[in-house]
Amino acid sequence: MPDPDTPAPPAGYRIVDGRIRNPEGCEINVALHCNLRCRSCSHLSPVLPAWFADPARIARDLTELARVYSCSHIKILGGEPLLHPDLVEIVAAVRASGITDRVTVCTNGLLLPTVDVALWAALDEIEISVYPGAAPGDEELTLFRRRADEHAVRLDVKLVPTFRESYSERGAQDPELTTRIYRTCEIVHVWRCHTVHEGVFYRCPQSYFLHRPGFPGADTESEGLPIGSDPDFGARLFEHLTASRGPAACRWCLGTVGRRRPHTQLGRARWRAAQDLPSEELVDVRLLVEREVSMADSPYEKQPLGVAEFAPDAWVRRDRRGG
Incomplete structure (x- = not known):
């Protein structure tokens, strides 16, 4: 088992x-609310x-972010993204930014029969x-x-029975345990679900959601990085992404090792009460240990900063100092 005092190696x-x-x-949340009340929704919708x-x-x-960052695809989600009245305009904004060539919408599908065909085309x-x-x-x-066939859209339908x-209200x-959850977190290390919300870049969505007012992390630093136009922003983003310790939200987040439960819907009044236990009682211990073993065999290594690969002058200067 990895030494809990040793920071997790950052993803390359x-x-x-x-x-x-x-x-x-990279994810953008276009609606925080939803038309469902799924138990254990990680976005707290x-x-x-x-x-x-x-x-x-x-x-x-x-x-602004696209000056120094690109990704395989942008995921538009929520909440339920199809609730947004200007979703086609949002897709157009993503494309125009130049941050990616591929745009995906993640939905529960219940509103999909009513959307304009312009969304399918976009x-x-x-x-x-x-x-x-x-x-x-x-x-x-x-x-x-x-x-999907008519508009050459890839359609991915997934059954989610569990x-x-x-997250834990008590942490x-x-x-x-916080360190172990972060070290095995596929959200950060494998899926790399970066999130942009209201001018801030987060390593994972939970870094934003668990710091919202009224939630457990509200009184702690969210550790999101404000998106900047300064010449040093790229270097700061690289440091943010490759930080060896997890964000403060890890104290309450269960990463990808929470106990598995059958899918169910819970009303607003009961939803948070279901999470009102310490993390120790909500973690799948067997899965946590299995992930520790499997990830120890495939460590995530920080890529060296190669001077020739960098365009921004600030990054080159930083690399020559051995940072």
Whole structure:
């Protein structure tokens, strides 16, 4: 078992055409609320107020970020993204930013029969999570497949019969457990679910959600990085991404080792009460140990900063100092 006092090795990143390259996807949340109340929703949507992202803000943030960062795809999600009234405009803003060539919407699919075909024409991929008791019917799925074929959209339909516990209201009582959860977190180290929200870049969505007012991490530093236009921003983003210790939210987050439970819907009044236990009681200990062993065999290594690969002068100067 890894030494809990040793920081987790950071995931490696390459510099491609002068920009940090995330081989996975970056997420933007365009609606915080949802039309479902899924137990253990990691984005806390069942208890968040109605809120929609401003397309102009997304355009500004992603265009600025694209100076120094690119990703395989942008995932548009929430909450339920199809609740957003200007979703086609948001997709256009993502494309115009130049941060990626691929745009995906992640949805529960219940509102998909009502969306304008312009959304299908604008997207590259739609991911539908099908939940027991709250799923599109066979006729609707047939419609989705036909629309996908017509617009050359990749359609990914996933049955989600279970959820893993996502966070604890009380948090980990033992700091060692916090370290172990971070070290085995696929959200950060494997899926690399970077998140941009309201001008701030986060290593993972939980770094934003668990620091919202009223939630356990509200009184601690969120450790998000404000997106900047200064010449040193790229170097600061690289340091942020390759930090060896997890964000403060890890104290309450269960990463990807929460206990598995059957999918269910819970009303707003009961939703947070289900999480009102310490992390120690919500973690799948066997899975945690299995992940520690498997990840020890495939450590994540920090890529060296190669002077020739960097376009921004500030990064070159930093590299020559041996940073």
